[in-house]
Amino acid sequence: MPQGMREETDVVVVGARVAGSPAATELARHGRKVIVLDAGTFPSDTLSTHVIFPTCVAELNALGALEPLLATGSPKEPYVQINHGGVDVNWHYTAVDGFNYGMCPRRTVLDNILVETARAAGAEVREATKITGVEWKGGRVSAVTWSDRKGNTGTIDTKLLIGADGRRSTVAELVGAAKPYRRNENGRGLVFMYVDDPYPADSRERQTLFQWRVGDTLGMYFPTCDNGGLVLFMPPREQVAAFGQDMAHWNERLEEYPLLKARIAGGAPRTKIRKAADPFSYFRRSSGPGWALVGDAGHFKDPVIAQGVRDAVYYGRRLGLTAAAALDNPTWLDNRLYEWELKRDRECIVSYHFALRLSLTHPVSPVELEMWKKLEPNYDLSRELGDTFSRKQSAESLLSYPHLVHWTAKAFVNPAYPKMEVVTDVARELATKARLYRDLGRIARRKRVVGHSWDAWGGPMRVRPAEAEATPGEYVPAAVPQRSDLLAEEGEVRTSKAKVKESVA
Ligand SMILES: Cc1cc2nc3c(=O)[nH]c(=O)nc-3n(C[C@H](O)[C@H](O)[C@H](O)COP(=O)(O)OP(=O)(O)OC[C@H]3O[C@@H](n4cnc5c(N)ncnc54)[C@H](O)[C@@H]3O)c2cc1C
Incomplete structure (x- = not known):
């Protein structure tokens, strides 16, 4: 590649692993020109364990990556056995699109298959190449500069920049979104x-x-x-x-x-x-004019619930579908990226707090012990546990008030538990719920983009009249306030040191 070469594409994706490759695959499959830059080479490992549950298996299948993965001999894992505080529990899954098993494929294997899937779809994946800067035009990201290990450099004009470059995202730095607006310390390493x-x-x-x-x-x-x-x-x-x-x-x-x-x-x-020892949890602003952050670049949960790979693939694919359909009109694109981000936040916030709960390091508590005792003899309840991890149901329905009242009553009448421990347990759970409801409220108060269905991903899009009049490709400033709520929330967090340091402990 000659020095300083300038070229053009529809989308630049930075990071080719479990978030970037699925996004690139969907964009390429929908006829978009995609260039993926990754600082690393493949196959290669990354610091991560790698348990996945049936929803993620179903996503890999939808992407076309499951068959090659199974061909490597990575085992299917339909059974989960756990023992907390001496109580044995076998959990069950409801099948997701026919898949009722989890897996634990090495990242060297999985990530390489995803890279090859993106290539087969038509995306150009450039290894050993990193992003070095962004250019802006009319307030939008308009180009990306890069350099590779051989010393080549260049610039790519693009309609959209996707940062899928992990926790220490360079793209987040470059677009000014590196500082999380919600951050919690994890209890476990x-x-x-x-x-x-x-x-x-x-x-x-x-x-x-x-x-x-x-x-x-x-x-x-x-x-x-x-x-x-x-x-x-x-x-x-x-x-x-x-x-x-x-x-x-x-x-x-x-x-x-x-x-x-x-x-x-x-x-x-x-x-x-x-x-x-230090993977704290967070949400970053994840969309803006001509840019989006997906996977760990935008959001991270405590790995204790093993959801990071699933969310990277799931929201990566949906970001690809969303952008592919709206890329030719900047206003449509920005609105849809914003809706994609809102939907991700709304769907992930419950798991986020569920993970923070499981990241608490106190020994098994009385109410929890009563829960474990109830799970094993009750097939439906142990299935609910499996489906919670599989994201087939919300953690809040497993930890519902009726369930909690029942388990608390059992713990209260059990003379083996000190009453104070039960009270502490209930207080801790109520405090967690209060934090979750506060965050759900904040998300609900953000502005919606008028006329856009939550379920429009990949399907036919309903277009607002103002959008319908816009000439594709021409930049029209967004008609709805898109960032104000997030910024308001950021401002709120910044003014309160206590909130920035907010911890579940
Ligand atoms: C210790 C640990 C254990 C975990 N265990 C699990 C688990 O069991 N199950 C689970 O589902 N999740 C787990 N997770 C979470 C999971 O690892 C992440 O959610 C997932 O890796 C996110 O993928 P990603 O594609 O967003 O980012 P990454 O996997 O971090 O990939 C980012 C890519 O971007 C590239 N990149 C970075 N900077 C640049 C740049 N400037 N230019 C070009 N390329 C760049 C990197 O080379 C890399 O290839 C764990 C996480 C940790 C830390």
Whole structure:
């Protein structure tokens, strides 16, 4: 590529992993010219564990990436066994588009398949190439500058810039959206390692995700590709530093989990220990004139509920569909990006707070213990648990007031629990609900774009009269206030230090 070359495209996507490639795939499939830039090369790993549930499997299927994924031998995992506070629970899933299993494919494998899917759809994926700047015209992003590892540089004129470049998003920096308007500290950190799985490929154990909670720490085992397995501890994040590469602390902790130890007995370590102690949760402004942020670039939840990959693929695809249909008119495009962002926020906020709940590191509490006891003998309730993780139902219907009243009453009459613990438990849950309702209220108060159906993604779009008159391709300033609510919320958060530091602990 000659130095300083200038070229033109419909969309530039920065980041080619689980958010960027699905967005690029849908755009390319809908006839748009897409250039994807990624600083890395593929196949390659990234610091992430990688459990996915049936909705994500269904999304991968819709994208055309499931078949190649299954062909790698990454196991189907329809069973989940958990034990919190000594109570065994097997959860169940309602099938999503016919898929009733989760998976745990290595990111080296999954991300590479997504990159190849985008390429096959017609997107041009440029590896070892990073974004270095943006150009603006009439208040909109109009071009992107880049450089690659060989020292080449260039500029791409574009109608839309999508930032799918992860938590430390350069695109978010460049468009002025890097500072989250909602941020919460996670209670847990992650320490994990890959091992050889001692069980044969067709065994029930290779089709089961396991989780045990002892004291303040979660211990987990997930079968993954190449007859391997992922062993994961999620302790309070301040305990992460105690894990060294010499395995001494790891082995000490493993002793507390006899069933985990038995599950992996005979399986030699495949990798070093990997750690993450600081992945706080957040929402960033995720759309603006000629730009959008998807995946971790725009929003991150505590990994304890394993929803990041699903949300990256799900909202990546829908961003691609939304933009593909509206790209030729900047006003339509901005309005639809804004609606896409609102819908994502509205749908993700419940899971966001659900994750923060599970990130609390207190030992299993009385009300929670009563919940676990009720789950196992009740098929429907344990299915509700599976469907909550699969996002087939809201966490708020599992943790509904009738359920909570029932579990609290059980805990109150049980002489084994100190009454004060039950009261603390209820107060904590009510405080979480109050924070969730506050955030739902904030989202509901944001302006809507008139005449646009929530369900218009990918389908025929209803066009406002002002939009219908606009000449495609000509920039018409948006007729509705699009950013004021988000900015108001940002201003509100900025003025209150307490809110910026808002923590669930
Ligand atoms: C420790 C940990 C464990 C997790 N476990 C799970 C789990 O079990 N299940 C689950 O669903 N989710 C999990 N998550 C969340 C999940 O990893 C993320 O939600 C997901 O990786 C987001 O994907 P993404 O495509 O948005 O970003 P990323 O996967 O971070 O990809 C960003 C891409 O952008 C590229 N890039 C960055 N900057 C530039 C630049 N300037 N120019 C060009 N390219 C650039 C990078 O090279 C990278 O390829 C976990 C997260 C962490 C941190």
